[in-house]
Amino acid sequence: MVRKRKKKKAGMRIFVTLTLTFFITVSVYKSIIPSSSGKLNSTNAILIRLEDNTILMQQNSEEKIFPASMTKMLTAIVAIDNLSDLNEEIELTHYTFNGLFGANASMAGFQAGEKVRAIDLLYGVMLPSGAEACIGLADEIAGSEKNFVRMMNQKAADIGMDNTHFENTTGLHDENHYTTVKDLSILLSYALQNNTFREIFTASRHSTKPTNKHPDGITLYSTMFEKLNNQNINGGKFLGGKTGYTDKAGLCLASLAKVGDQEYILVTAGAKGDIYSEQYNITDAIAVYNSLGKE
Numbered sequence: 101m102v103r104k105r106k107k108k109k110a111g112m113r114i115f116v117t118l119t120l121t122f123f124i125t126v127s128v129y130k131s132i133i134p135s136s137s138g139k140l141n142s143t144n145a146i147l148i149r150l151e152d153n154t155i156l157m158q159q160n161s162e163e164k165i166f167p168a169s170m171t172k173m174l175t176a177i178v179a180i181d182n183l184s185d186l187n188e189e190i191e192l193t194h195y196t197f198n199g200l201f202g203a204n205a206s207m208a209g210f211q212a213g214e215k216v217r218a219i220d221l222l223y224g225v226m227l228p229s230g231a232e233a234c235i236g237l238a239d240e241i242a243g244s245e246k247n248f249v250r251m252m253n254q255k256a257a258d259i260g261m262d263n264t265h266f267e268n269t270t271g272l273h274d275e276n277h278y279t280t281v282k283d284l285s286i287l288l289s290y291a292l293q294n295n296t297f298r299e300i301f302t303a304s305r306h307s308t309k310p311t312n313k314h315p316d317g318i319t320l321y322s323t324m325f326e327k328l329n330n331q332n333i334n335g336g337k338f339l340g341g342k343t344g345y346t347d348k349a350g351l352c353l354a355s356l357a358k359v360g361d362q363e364y365i366l367v368t369a370g371a372k373g374d375i376y377s378e379q380y381n382i383t384d385a386i387a388v389y390n391s392l393g394k395e
Contacts, residue, residue: 140159140368140371140384140387140388141351141371141372141373141380141381141383141384142159142350142351142352142368142369142370142371142380142381142384143159143160143163143350143369143370143371144159144160144161144163144165144280144281144368144369144370145157145158145159145160145161145281145366145367145368145369145384145388146158146159146161146281146282146285146365146366146367147364147365147366147388148285148289148364148365148366149362149363149364150289150292150356150362150363150364150365151362151363153289156364156392157388158281158282160281161280161281161282161285162263162280162282163280164263164278164279164280165278165279165280165281165349165352165369165370166273166277166278166346166348166349166369167271167277167278167279167284167344167349167352167369168271168273168344168345168346168349168352168369169206169229169270169271169342169343169344169345169352170271170284170342170343170344170352170353170354170367170369171266171268171269171270171271171277171344172225172226172229172234172269172270172271172342173226173284173287173288173291173301173342173354174252174255174256174266174287174291175225175234175237175238175248175252175269175270176222176225176226176291176297176300177255177287177290177291177294177297178248178251178252178255179218179221179222179225179237179238179241180222180294180296180297181255181294182241182242182251183218183237183241185218186217186218186219186222186296187217187218187219188217188218189215189216189217189218190215190216190217190218190221190236190237190240191213191214191215191216192210192211192212192213192214192215192216192232192236193212193213193239194212194213195239196212196232196235196236196239197212197232197235200231200232200235200270203231203272205231205232205270205272206228206229206230206231206323207228207230207231207232208224208225208227208228208229208230208232208233208318208320209224209228209230209318209320210224210230210232210233210236210313210318211313211314213312213313214311214312214313214314215311215312216233216236216308216311217308217309218237218240219296220306220308220309221233221236221237222237222296222300223300223303223306223308223320224308224320225237226300226301226303226322226342227300227303227305227306227320227321227322227323228320228321228322228323229323229342229343229344230320231270231272234269234270235269235270237269238269245268245269248269249266249267249268249269252266252269253265253266256279256283256287259286259287259290260286261279261283261284261286261287262283263278263279263280263282263283264278264279264280264283265277265278265279266279271344271346271349272346273346273347273348273349281367281368281369282367284354284367285354285365285367288354288356288365288367289365292356292365298340301340301341301342301356302339302340302356303322303340304321304322304325305319305320305321305322305325306319306320307319307320308320322340322341323343324338324340324341324342324343324353324355324382325338325341327343327379327382328382331382331386332386333357333359333386333389333390334390335359335360336357336358336359336360336389336392337357337358338355338356338357338385338389339356339357339358339363340355340356341353341354341355341356341385342354342355343381344369345374345375347374349369349370350369350370350371350372350373351370351371351372351373351374351379351380351381352368352369352370352371352381353366353367353368353381353382353384353385354366354367355367355385357385357389359389359392360392364389364392366385366388366389368381368384368385371383371384
C-alpha cells in the first residue's frame with residue numbers, strides 16, 4: 101500500500117510539473133503574439149533569442165516558403181567566406197546584367213564595365229538588394245552563378261539548413277528555390293558571428309569608393325531602414341535586417357533587434373501586400389518586438 105501511494109504521489113508531481121510547463125509555455129507564447137486575435141500578417145514566423153538560440157515563438161516555422169531576397173544573406177556569407185581580399189576590384193560585365201532587368205530584379209545601381217571593390221558589392225547585395233552585385237560576386241568567386249549556388253547549398257547543408265534548396269543567388273522566384281523561416285534563422289544566427297557580415301547587415305547606408313563609372317561613388321541605402329520610416333521598438337531598437345518580396349513569397353523580413361539587454365532574431369514570410377502597400381512585414385516585426393517581456 102505504501103509503495104502504491106508513493107507511486108501515485110510521484111505520478112501526480114509529474115502531472116503537475118507538465119501542466120505548469122504547458123501553461124507557462126502557452127502564456128509566454130501568448131505574451132509575444134502581438135495582436136488581440138493572436139494572428140500575424142505573416143503566415144510564417146520564428147523569434148529567437150540570439151544569445152542561446154532559444155525559440156521564443158514560431159508559426160509554421162518548418163513549412164516550405166519562397167525566401168525572395170532573404171536569399172541574399174546566404175549569398176553574402178558564402179562570398180565573405182571565399183574572398184581573400186575585400187578590397188579586390190571586381191569588374192561587372194554586360195553578362196552580369198543578363199536577364200535581370202527583364203525579371204524586374206532589384207538593383208544596387210552599378211553599371212556594366214564598372215570596377216567595384218568586393219566590399220562595396222557586398223553592401224550592394226545586402227542594403228539595396230542588388231542582383232547585379234550578387235552575380236558579380238558569384239562570377240568572380242566561382243566562375244558562374246550556377247557554380248556559386250552549389251557552394252551556397254553546400255554551406256546551407258553544413259550549418260544545418262536541412263529544408264533548404266536554392267537555385268540562384270538573388271531570390272528570383274523558382275519552384276525549386278525554397279527554405280523555411282527556421283532554416284533562415286539558423287543562417288542569420290550563423291552569419292552574425294562573422295564581423296564583416298554583421299557590420300554590413302546592421303548598416304543603414306554605405307558610400308562606395310569612387311569607380312571608373314561613378315567618380316564620386318554611390319550611396320547605398322538599406323531597404324529595411326528606409327521602410328521603417330523612423331519607427332522603432334519600445335525599450336529597444338532595430339539593429340539590422342534584410343527585406344524580401346515576390347508575388348509568391350509575399351512580404352518577408354529577417355531582422356535583428358535589441359530589446360533590453362538581449363538581441364533577438366525574427367524571420368517572417370508570406371505577409372500580404374507588395375512593395376507599394378503598407379509594409380506588413382515591418383508591422384509584424386514592430387509588434388512582435390514591442391511585445392517582448394509583456395505579460
